Amino acid sequence: MSFNDWDLPAPLLQYLQQQGHAQPTPIQQQAIPEVLKGRDLMGIAPTGSGKTLAYALPLLQGLKDIVSKNRQISGLVLVPTRELAEQVGQVIIDLAKQMDRPLITMAVYGGVSVNVQMMNMNKVDILVATPGRLIDLMDSNAVSLAACRVLVMDEADKMLSMGFRDEVDYILNALPQQRQNLLFSATLNPQVEQISGLLLSDPAVIEIKTPKADLSQIKQLGYRVVSEKKGVLLRHLIHKMDMQQVMIFCSSTYQVEHVNDKLNTNGIKSKAIHGKKSQSIRNNNLADFKQGAVTGVQCLVTTDLLARGIDIEFMPYVINYELPRSPKDYIHRIGRTGRADRTGVAISLVSPEEAHHMRIIQKKTGQKVWMEDLEEWNS
Incomplete structure (x- = not known):
């Protein structure tokens, strides 16, 4: 046909x-x-x-x-x-x-x-x-x-x-x-x-049946970290892995603004998008992130607003600063990377309070997330 x-x-x-x-x-x-x-x-x-x-x-x-x-x-x-x-x-x-x-x-x-x-x-x-x-x-x-x-x-x-x-x-x-x-x-x-x-x-x-998401191109990592040290660990990972383009997911508009402010204060150029920003600002921030090689914007901090439908062909890194509410949202988030036949990395920062939820996400999605326990970030 x-x-x-x-x-x-x-x-x-x-x-x-x-x-x-x-x-x-x-x-x-x-x-x-x-x-x-x-x-x-x-x-x-x-x-x-x-x-x-x-x-x-x-x-x-x-x-x-x-x-x-x-x-x-x-x-x-x-x-x-x-x-x-x-x-x-x-x-x-x-x-x-x-x-x-x-x-x-x-x-x-x-x-x-x-x-x-x-x-x-x-x-x-x-x-x-x-x-x-x-x-x-x-x-x-x-x-x-x-x-x-x-x-x-x-x-x-x-x-x-x-x-x-x-x-x-x-x-x-x-x-x-x-x-x-x-x-x-x-x-x-x-x-x-x-x-x-x-x-x-x-x-x-x-x-039309939903096809099973192909996540084979995505390396999934998790870091156990106390909540108050998530920001420091986030910046450490961005520098250590030389992340030039990374999408960071938070669960609330307040946390999006907080993480975005901390990144910029510490010399990592970042933009934020969430439902309380005007459409023109959202469009401009997304455009700046897409053109990161020109604008210098490395990070886009957002809520689940951009977990689906965003038009970026390849995203090298996705970070869950906070875990999503549902396993389905986890799949949508990490699905922003590992596309166009290229590998990607999805990282979750998991606090002690989120550990049980992380296990549920892995069980429900059938995904194995390699968890690392870094002592310096857990005390």
């Missing part, structure tokens, strides 16, 4: 080929024809499986002849985070440019001026939005959902786990009864099942 099997415009097919999309992924193969038929759909597929194209291509094809009225969108893509809103928005914008009549697409999210977004809402066809910011725009009469023909909920499991259920209900109540609904999720949990029952009518159900 190829993208040529569907009635997509020739320039769009050429663009897909230029971007390296030679063949549709399994979720695309199964979802695109069902969406083109106008069916509701529930797609369960892991992150990185190609879900965005699975709905973006038929969304553009289905709306290509619709002319949206002022501030009345025709398509809505609801996403849980600013980063995903930007990412999805850019994908649809790039695809839309290949159409005879490019559908106007806009991404809106918190952390930036709502006034600027309000002024740019004229004649938008497809809106990619986080729930909170969309409600802000609705309450200001900057956008209406009354003429929306297609609703896409992307990463529904994450959206609901982040506590957006009330916002989602508010948005659903503002949508017209007659519309196509597409729900995509990495996992199928009771919350997703409940909302799918309310949202979808006779849907096509597609489930």
Whole structure:
């Protein structure tokens, strides 16, 4: 099966080929024809499986002849985070440019001026939005959902786990009864099942199994260290291993700022990213880290906000300054390294209070972490 099997415009097919999309992924193969038929759909597929194209291509094809009225969108893509809103928005914008009549697409999210977004809402066809910011725009009469023909909920499991259920209900109540609904999720949990029952009518159900993560290229190490000496050990390891690019994960925004400040104070150039920083700062800090050879930025300190979806081809080192809450998050974190057929190193700093949790992570993930007990860091 190829993208040529569907009635997509020739320039769009050429663009897909230029971007390296030679063949549709399994979720695309199964979802695109069902969406083109106008069916509701529930797609369960892991992150990185190609879900965005699975709905973006038929969304553009289905709306290509619709002319949206002022501030009345025709398509809505609801996403849980600013980063995903930007990412999805850019994908649809790039695809839309290949159409005879490019559908106007806009991404809106918190952390930036709502006034600027309000002024740019004229004649938008497809809106990619986080729930909170969309409600802000609705309450200001900057956008209406009354003429929306297609609703896409992307990463529904994450959206609901982040506590957006009330916002989602508010948005659903503002949508017209007659519309196509597409729900995509990495996992199928009771919350997703409940909302799918309310949202979808006779849907096509597609489930793509999550492939087992290949961590064979990652050397996993752990250091036992008392909590108050983690910062000193962190800086020691960065110097000793000559880490020129390392992502450091903490469990809270407070700890991210604390670790980042200590690194910079001690002459190690570092940037921080977490949910309380504005989108522009997050973008700039990430760009500085990616261009470390030019900017001199060695470290990026972050929460689990960047454990998935960050676009860095190769990350030599990942350090868990604090352990994640779940074994799954541990896999996502260390999966930032050991990519592109290159080896990587994942290091965990484990305090006595975290020792039991570290054993649980190893048991649940089936990963063996080589633990080192350095006496000088344990007293």
